[in-house]
Amino acid sequence: xxxxxxxxxxxxxxxxxxxxxxxxxxxxxxxxxxxxxxxxxxxxxxxxxxxxxxxxxxxxxxxxxxxxxxxxxxxxxxxxxxxxxxxxxxxxxxxxxxxxxxxxxxxxxxxxxxxxxxxxxxxxxxxxxxxxxxxxxxxxxxxxxxxxxxxxxxxxx
Amino acid sequence: xxxxxxxxxxxxxxxxxxxxxxxxxxxxxxxxxxxxxxxxxxxxxxxxxxxxxxxxxxxxxxxxxxxxxxxxxxxxxxxxxxxxxxxxxxxxxxxxxxxxxxxxxxxxxxxxxxxxxxxxxxxxxxxxxxxxxxxxxxxxxxxxxxxxxxxxxxxxxxxxxxxxxxxxxxxxxxxxxxxxxxxxxxxxxxxxxxxxxxxxxxxxxxxxxxxxxxxxxxxxxxxxxxxxxxxxxxxxxxxxxxxxxxxxxxxxxxxxxxxxxxxxxxxxxxxxxxxxxxxxxxxxxxxxxxxxxxxxxxxxxxxxxxxxxxxxxxxxxxxxxxxxxxxxxxxxxxxxxxxxxxxxxxxxxxxxxxxxxxxxxxxxxxxxxxxxxxxxxxxxxxxxxxxxxxxxxxxxxxxxxxxxxxxxxxxxxxxxxxxxxxxxxxxxxxxxxxxxxxxxxxxxxxxxxxxxxxxxxxxxxxxxxxxxxxxxxxxxxxxxxxxxxxxxxxxxxxxxxxxxxxxxxxxxxxxxxxxxxxxxxxxxxxxxxxxxxxxxxxxx
Numbered sequence: 132x133x134x135x136x137x138x139x140x141x142x143x144x145x146x147x148x149x150x151x152x153x154x155x156x157x158x159x160x161x162x163x164x165x166x167x168x169x170x171x172x173x174x175x176x177x178x179x180x181x182x183x184x185x186x187x188x189x190x191x192x193x194x195x196x197x198x199x200x201x202x203x204x205x206x207x208x209x210x211x212x213x214x215x216x217x218x219x220x221x222x223x224x225x226x227x228x229x230x231x232x233x234x235x236x237x238x239x240x241x242x243x244x245x246x247x248x249x250x251x252x253x254x255x256x257x258x259x260x261x262x263x264x265x266x267x268x269x270x271x272x273x274x275x276x277x278x279x280x281x282x283x284x285x286x287x288x
Numbered sequence: 289x290x291x292x293x294x295x296x297x298x299x300x301x302x303x304x305x306x307x308x309x310x311x312x313x314x315x316x317x318x319x320x321x322x323x324x325x326x327x328x329x330x331x332x333x334x335x336x337x338x339x340x341x342x343x344x345x346x347x348x349x350x351x352x353x354x355x356x357x358x359x360x361x362x363x364x365x366x367x368x369x370x371x372x373x374x375x376x377x378x379x380x381x382x383x384x385x386x387x388x389x390x391x392x393x394x395x396x397x398x399x400x401x402x403x404x405x406x407x408x409x410x411x412x413x414x415x416x417x418x419x420x421x422x423x424x425x426x427x428x429x430x431x432x433x434x435x436x437x438x439x440x441x442x443x444x445x446x447x448x449x450x451x452x453x454x455x456x457x458x459x460x461x462x463x464x465x466x467x468x469x470x471x472x473x474x475x476x477x478x479x480x481x482x483x484x485x486x487x488x489x490x491x492x493x494x495x496x497x498x499x500x501x502x503x504x505x506x507x508x509x510x511x512x513x514x515x516x517x518x519x520x521x522x523x524x525x526x527x528x529x530x531x532x533x534x535x536x537x538x539x540x541x542x543x544x545x546x547x548x549x550x551x552x553x554x555x556x557x558x559x560x561x562x563x564x565x566x567x568x569x570x571x572x573x574x575x576x577x578x579x580x581x582x583x584x585x586x587x588x589x590x591x592x593x594x595x596x597x598x599x600x601x602x603x604x605x606x607x608x609x610x611x612x613x614x615x616x617x618x619x620x621x622x623x624x625x626x627x628x629x630x631x632x633x634x635x636x637x638x639x640x641x642x643x644x645x646x647x648x649x650x651x652x653x654x655x656x657x658x659x660x661x662x663x664x665x666x667x668x669x670x671x672x673x674x675x676x677x678x679x680x681x682x683x684x685x686x687x688x689x690x691x692x693x694x695x696x697x698x699x700x701x702x703x704x705x706x707x708x709x710x711x712x713x714x715x716x717x718x719x720x721x722x723x724x725x726x727x728x729x730x731x732x733x734x735x736x737x738x739x740x741x742x743x744x745x746x747x748x749x750x751x752x753x754x755x756x757x758x759x760x761x762x763x764x765x766x767x768x769x770x771x772x773x774x775x776x777x778x779x780x781x782x783x784x785x786x787x788x789x790x791x792x793x794x795x796x797x798x799x800x801x802x803x804x805x806x807x808x809x810x811x812x813x814x815x816x817x818x819x820x821x822x823x824x825x826x827x828x
Contacts, residue, residue, distance in 0.1 A: 146469075158454060165458065165462070168462070168465045169465060172465055172468040172469050175469060175473070175476075176471075176475070178476070179472050203475065206481075210427075213431045217435065217438075217457070220438055221457055224438075224450060224457065227442075227445050231447045232447065237455070240451070242589060246585065246589075249583075249585070
């Protein structure tokens with residue numbers, strides 16, 4: 132298989148630019164980065180088809196090796212349509228985010244912050260269990276007269 | 289009868305249903321009927337397919353009459369048929385639940401008219417991903433379900449949902465791009481994207497090339513399956529969506545990733561090249577996930593973390609590459625889809641009845657609604673793996689596989705699984721103690737709906753008496769039913785399905801062992817697609 136090195140270099144640059152932009156905090160740049168990444172992937176798909184050839188319309192006189200490989204092009208078409216739809220959706224959601232928050236940035240997860248800031252002590256789980264004090268017997272009484280304490284206490288009441 | 293010829297229906301029926309539901313966008317009742325009928329039909333078709341795959345083994349159908357390996361083939365084997373049946377049953381229950389919620393709330397929670405078509409498209413995408421025998425078609429299946437999930441996740445377009453949606457969309461698109469890049473690389477290396485053909489041809493590549501392609505796919509699917517450290521996005525984005533949406537996402541979407549991982553490990557790249565690595569990842573996923581769950585005070589977030597944690601069990605079983613391990617994984621995936629979804633549905637009911645899903649504000653639910661307490665208790669114990677529930681049986685199989693393997697790493701994993709199971713029990717018991725067991729007065733800021741009662745002292749059925757209380761969830765809204773019958777009914781059905789998985793564990797384990805054996809052998813799959821004799825000389 133022959134490889135077009137120019138296309139591969141361009142694809143590498145596109146992916147690198149895409150990754151750089153995705154690491155930004157501004158949503159518009161993240162979206163541009165994703166578009167670059169998608170284009171890079173499409174270019175890579177294109178190069179897998181090998182060198183350019185004839186349109187793949189069957190003709191009995193033409194040997195098979197002279198046609199272009201049609202499969203990568205079918206794949207690219209599909210993936211272009213998909214990334215178009217996703218880009219449109221992302222533009223919508225970024226606009227909505229801007230309308231709601233007036234900022235074009237990735238926002239923090241508030242609940243996550245709250246969990247991170249909560250103290251490790253939890254009143255429900257971590258407090259010492261109070262010593263059981265029943266209404267029938269107090270600890271001092273139990274020490275003094277272990278025999279038949281219940282009737283005695285009841286009698287007092 | 290060759291049930292594989294029915295396979296396209298599992299994808300086409302939901303799509304047709306979505307189209308009809310979209311036409312009927314102004315008639316909610318008709319829309320609901322269409323959606324539920326479609327899913328019921330799909331489920332019955334898939335039950336036929338499961339029966340056929342069980343009795344006759346792997347079958348394939350070739351779309352458009354293209355001879356394989358050209359064109360797209362759909363393959364039905366034990367794993368995909370089981371996944372299809374469980375996922376459709378679960379999505380049907382969630383749909384009934386969501387419809388009940390929509391009817392009870394008078395649709396004020398968002399543009400519910402697009403819910404049904406989008407939901408059906410999601411189901412179509414999931415079915416497509418489970419059935420396809422073509423790597424690029426798997427990508428398309430993923431994109432169908434993801435695009436539908438973007439819409440469902442941000443439904444209503446409120447602030448928190450948009451914030452969570454942005455993270456979710458960006459992470460999903462990145463994982464899809466990684467998948468697309470690896471498809472391109474695989475095509476460049478082998479000249480085919482048919483999975484059966486790849487199973488033959490990938491083995492002929494040299495080891496380093498195989499390793500790169502293998503890792504690319506594992507990373508791409510690892511993000512979708514939420515395997516640590518690629519799981520960060522899940523607890524961040526899932527809890528903000530509406531309860532039924534979170535439930536179906538938790539049940540199905542990560543499992544599609546797990547399914548793709550299973551196919552990668554068994555069909556495309558067999559052998560134990562990265563098994564130790566996967567085991568370590570599985571251990572980290574379990575432990576980090578469950579520790580995260582223990583720190584949460586919101587029930588939905590806690591459940592999202594347990595979801596991540598239990599993906600670890602599936603990766604563990606997968607990394608064993610043995611019949612016991614893989615069979616248990618199949619059973620465990622089916623169990624986990626059902627149980628995790630029912631827990632999220634119950635969390636939705638808790639939020640409705642108690643006015644909040646914040647554990648600090650809940651209390652006394654066991655007395656307010658004993659039925660709800662039972663509905664929480666059964667799947668919670670099931671998830672934690674308490675005998676005799678299906679979670680216990682699945683984990684037992686995994687532990688057995690780990691002990692059979694008898695390596696230091698697998699023993700560590702066995703210990704890790706048991707510890708994670710106990711910690712899961714602790715996380716579940718925390719919710720039980722706070723939301724159900726203690727009195728509402730013990731909570732720090734109990735929600736007004738928990739303390740309210742009718743003037744005659746009986747328990748509330750609607751939010752009529754709390755709408756004027758300023759701090760609650762129901763303040764300023766019309767009177768709504770707290771626990772509508774259809775929502776409780778759908779949840780009960782799903783909990784019952786979880787129990788049924790325990791009752792029918794014998795036949796199910798038989799099925800999953802049979803499936804695991806075929807998957808590890810690989811020849812049945814390859815020969816079903818490429819014809820007899822195609823798998824000669826393929827390493828097993």
